[in-house]
Amino acid sequence: MSDKLPESTYAVLGLVDKVPGSSGYDLLTVAGRSFAYFWPISQTLLYRELNRLTDLGWVTATRVEQVRTPSKWIYTITQDGQGALTEWLASPPPGNDSFRSPLLLRFFFAHRMSSRDLLELLTGYRRALQAEHEELRAIVDKLAKVPTPGARSGRLTALHGLRTAAARLQWVDEMQAEIEQDGPSRP
Amino acid sequence: MSDKLPESTYAVLGLVDKVPGSSGYDLLTVAGRSFAYFWPISQTLLYRELNRLTDLGWVTATRVEQVRTPSKWIYTITQDGQGALTEWLASPPPGNDSFRSPLLLRFFFAHRMSSRDLLELLTGYRRALQAEHEELRAIVDKLAKVPTPGARSGRLTALHGLRTAAARLQWVDEMQAEIEQDGPSRP
């Protein structure tokens, strides 16, 4: 076996498997609405991985000429690709989840901040969480109506994000209560 | 002003401010138990940032000779460092939280997995979450007894992790219920 491939390679491979016959552009959109919540990838990376997968023989690329939109490549998983995907799925996840939050990093040093700045930080966080919560709610509802197995696994992972966002919104409430309590609008 | 510095630089700066007179080794330990949950940094990076901060004049490094342990550098924040820290704290967090989960990535393709593998994945996740939950519980309890402002902000961020972990544990329960329901121990 060659060197171990990055997770993103398999992410894209799995996506091609899930949404066959799509262009890179299509896949980018789908990735952005689906696994971006727990595995974000950029446009450049997606295209690189598609090339890699083609070189590996795990997907095939077919050129499709179009009339009113640019020509594109569409991708389909191969037998080898199927094998690699199943193998990867059975392998234990390497390392743990990684979470980085510029916001919490600031919050961690809250004792050096004015409570005004701190509250501003929290309301910003609330807004972001609410937006995410709504997005995920919509995804869950939409996928609940689709009876395919693929839609189901998508729905269940979206639920993970939904539960997380809800818990964090509660945390924001807690925090605002605690801060406004003992330092009500201090400059 | 020079080029914008990475967040990790300020993370270390804030830590030196929070735990003054510590060695790099000390700071690494503290970082691992504190902001690693939302801003993990490696040993190499920590040392690099300490050098950078010293070059910037934001911290001072003092050599301390020791009898039974190796000599070390201890770090203290300067006036300039204080200024940079406050400025950074008042600045809006760049970009949003980023979360990457090799586990959810696999889960997203669950429809290609046997329910046996899937349940195994979930129990692994549960174990990890339980461990994290306990760790954070301990941190919260410990910091609740320390009356300093620094301990307080630490406690509140730990609470964020605690709430998150709790919500996700519930999610795992949900998932196991759903999976065992319609495919009870299929090979």
Add this chain to the structure above:
DNA sequence: AAGCCCATGTAATGAGTTACATGATTCG
């Protein structure tokens, strides 16, 4: 005797990002 704790550092590598380029078509 083995192995961990303290303490700092180098070297190599890579995964992923941002910024930019291109160009036809379609919509308001």
Add this chain to the structure above:
DNA sequence: CGAATCATGTAACTCATTACATGGGCTT
């Protein structure tokens, strides 16, 4: 007429990681 959509790609960069090195003192 400007903006958005479709569609793919290059170049440069950097943050961060892993692996490795060193070495005395202490514990089992």
